[in-house]
Amino acid sequence: MNRSKLFARQSELGLAARLAFRNLGRNRRRSLITGAAISFALFFAIILRSLQLGVYGHMVSTVVGSMSGYVQVSDTAYWPSQNLDYSLYEDQQWLERLRQDPEVASAYPRIQGFGLLSVGDRSGVAQWIGLSPEEAQSSLWQTRLASGSWESGPGSVWLGKRLAEQLQVEPGDSLVAMGQGFQGSVAGASWVLAGTLHMGNPELEKRSAIIELKDAQDFSGAYGMWSYVQITPQRREINQDPSAELGARHPLDGAHFLSWQTRMPELIQTIQADTTGGRVILFILYVVIGFGLLGTMIMLANERRREFAMQLAMGMRRGLLAGTVFIEILLLSLAGAATGILAGRIAVLILERYPLRLWGDVAAAIEQQGWEAILPPSLDWSISFTHAGIIVLIALIASAWPLRTVFKTSPVHR
Amino acid sequence: MTNQALLSVQNVVKTYESTAGPVQAVCGVSLELQRGAFAALVGPSGCGKTTLLNAIGGLDSVTSGRIWIDGTEITGLSDRKVIEFRLHRIGFVFQAFNLVPVLNAWENVAFVMELQGLGIKARRDRAYELLSAVGLSGKEIQRPAQLSGGQQQRVAVARALASRPSLVLADEPTANLDSKSTDKLLDIMHELNQKEGTTFLFSTHDPRVINRAEVLFQLEDGRLQA
Numbered sequence: 131m132n133r134s135k136l137f138a139r140q141s142e143l144g145l146a147a148r149l150a151f152r153n154l155g156r157n158r159r160r161s162l163i164t165g166a167a168i169s170f171a172l173f174f175a176i177i178l179r180s181l182q183l184g185v186y187g188h189m190v191s192t193v194v195g196s197m198s199g200y201v202q203v204s205d206t207a208y209w210p211s212q213n214l215d216y217s218l219y220e221d222q223q224w225l226e227r228l229r230q231d232p233e234v235a236s237a238y239p240r241i242q243g244f245g246l247l248s249v250g251d252r253s254g255v256a257q258w259i260g261l262s263p264e265e266a267q268s269s270l271w272q273t274r275l276a277s278g279s280w281e282s283g284p285g286s287v288w289l290g291k292r293l294a295e296q297l298q299v300e301p302g303d304s305l306v307a308m309g310q311g312f313q314g315s316v317a318g319a320s321w322v323l324a325g326t327l328h329m330g331n332p333e334l335e336k337r338s339a340i341i342e343l344k345d346a347q348d349f350s351g352a353y354g355m356w357s358y359v360q361i362t363p364q365r366r367e368i369n370q371d372p373s374a375e376l377g378a379r380h381p382l383d384g385a386h387f388l389s390w391q392t393r394m395p396e397l398i399q400t401i402q403a404d405t406t407g408g409r410v411i412l413f414i415l416y417v418v419i420g421f422g423l424l425g426t427m428i429m430l431a432n433e434r435r436r437e438f439a440m441q442l443a444m445g446m447r448r449g450l451l452a453g454t455v456f457i458e459i460l461l462l463s464l465a466g467a468a469t470g471i472l473a474g475r476i477a478v479l480i481l482e483r484y485p486l487r488l489w490g491d492v493a494a495a496i497e498q499q500g501w502e503a504i505l506p507p508s509l510d511w512s513i514s515f516t517h518a519g520i521i522v523l524i525a526l527i528a529s530a531w532p533l534r535t536v537f538k539t540s541p542v543h544r
Numbered sequence: 545m546t547n548q549a550l551l552s553v554q555n556v557v558k559t560y561e562s563t564a565g566p567v568q569a570v571c572g573v574s575l576e577l578q579r580g581a582f583a584a585l586v587g588p589s590g591c592g593k594t595t596l597l598n599a600i601g602g603l604d605s606v607t608s609g610r611i612w613i614d615g616t617e618i619t620g621l622s623d624r625k626v627i628e629f630r631l632h633r634i635g636f637v638f639q640a641f642n643l644v645p646v647l648n649a650w651e652n653v654a655f656v657m658e659l660q661g662l663g664i665k666a667r668r669d670r671a672y673e674l675l676s677a678v679g680l681s682g683k684e685i686q687r688p689a690q691l692s693g694g695q696q697q698r699v700a701v702a703r704a705l706a707s708r709p710s711l712v713l714a715d716e717p718t719a720n721l722d723s724k725s726t727d728k729l730l731d732i733m734h735e736l737n738q739k740e741g742t743t744f745l746f747s748t749h750d751p752r753v754i755n756r757a758e759v760l761f762q763l764e765d766g767r768l769q770a
Contacts, residue, residue, distance in 0.1 A: 139661070141658050443636055444703075
């Protein structure tokens with residue numbers, strides 16, 4: 131391309147950008163309505179998807195993150211029976227190496243089993259979990275305290291709030307615990323209630339009894355043993371599974387690394403089923419918006435047909451004219467998308483601070499399934515950008531109509 | 545084609561397909577126009593004036609025949625070359641003023657020059673000069689909606705001349721104007737014809753234009769009358 135042609139191309143592009151920008155203000159009401167349609171669609175898509183992913187994240191973090199762990203290292207025979215007899219021997223050196231791994235946010239050993247708790251003539255089934263002192267000191271557990279304190283002595287127990295209510299005990303009360311111990315032994319102890327805990331999950335709150343790791347080993351007779359090591363990786367997104375990588379880097383004899391996705395397929399299935407429902411709603415929203423945008427584009431094309439013909443007659447190339455229309459629609463959809471992202475982000479931040487709480491039968495039904503009846507949103511930016519991308523793409527697909535008009539218009543159609 | 549003819553039309557035929565069958569809008573027209581002429585294609589509505597003008601301007605193809613402008617046979621050019629040719633060699637003035645509504649007066653005049661890649665200073669200077677020539681000094685930054693019909697048509701004339709074309713084709717340029725505006729516009733075009741030596745070819749049935757034209761081509765039913 132020679133110098134003058136290059137100059138002409140630059141000049142043409144400048145003209146196209148100027149015309150596109152000015153055309154936005156030509157029919158202000160239409161531009162505003164089209165931009166608003168894109169904004170609102172994006173706003174609702176962001177809210178809907180953020181709530182959906184936020185609820186999944188909440189489910190996973192309460193059930194998986196704080197209880198069973200994103201990744202568990204256990205004896206190869208431990209799952210699915212979770213039998214105390216398939217416990218691991220303590221290996222502090224291996225644990226320290228694991229904790230040094232940059233991909234590992236935390237790693238805590240635990241021992242756990244099932245037993246019966248009783249106070250007077252009241253009793254209840256509990257899952258007892260022995261926590262290491264480091265884990266008990268973590269902010270996650272510290273913030274869960276509903277009553278009492280984490281100050282403790284030997285034989286202290288912290289119960290899920292609902293379990294404590296069921297047994298009608300308060301901090302300072304004694305309880306008797308019985309259960310199956312290691313290799314057929316009978317486990318038995320008397321514990322003192324040191325506090326009650328919010329577990330973020332009603333089902334967990336009804337059955338959890340937390341004790342110190344050493345007390346749990348003594349209680350069960352599994353001295354120097356761990357049921358598993360609970361790992362919280364740095365990457366905790368639902369679609370992340372670092373178990374194989376970690377297993378390869380930190381092998382332990384007779385043990386394997388299992389992700390929560392492998393251990394809890396029902397949770398993944400619930401999320402997948404719900405995701406499909408959400409996607410159908412978003413699809414319907416996009417179809418409605420898509421047809422709305424198409425209507426606007428058809429109107430735009432029909433209004434400008436004579437102008438297109440005149441510009442072609444003047445010597446404007448069709449490609450340049452099409453580019454002008456494309457830039458105009460791109461600017462309009464980007465402006466709508468930017469507003470939608472901004473509004474959606476503000477709404478999500480408000481919902482994060484004041485999460486929606488369900489009530490009535492819906493709340494009861496959700497709690498029966500084991501989840502807390504709140505709708506916390508996800509703050510993941512990728513939701514905003516993904517859906518902005520989809521909506522801008524829909525607008526650009528709708529722009530095919532005026533572009534087609536540009537290529538079909540004859541310069542004599544004035 | 546004679547040596548001095550700017551435009552040469554040889555045996556041009558244009559046939560349209562319609563639901564009633566083929567319609568011959570232009571039937572074997574041949575004509576020549578000398579450089580610097582102020583000419584008009586005249587005839588009643590539907591006689592083929594606009595069709596012939598569109599063919600001469602390369603806006604529409606011909607069924608048969610050949611057209612030369614300034615030594616270039618435009619009927620033999622590819623679509624891309626025709627667009628390029630139009631951009632540099634032909635100016636248009638349409639019946640409806642056909643300005644770009646989002647560009648102001650000087651930007652409309654500079655539109656073709658911008659497509660040609662001229663720098664902003666050259667464009668602005670030429671546009672202001674032409675707007676002054678058509679009596680629109682002081683209206684340079686007004687948008688078409690802020691101008692009267694006559695003023696808009698004068699902007700269109702300035703635009704047609706902006707790239708110093710060999711030939712300006714004006715299709716019924718006075719159809720939407722009152723007498724006063726028509727006279728003024730014709731004065732301006734004639735003056736520019738004299739001053740810049742630009743060749744003008746009108747298609748019209750307006751007697752005021754016919755009276756001012758120095759060369760007339762009479763069309764009837766698509767045929768040129770002697």
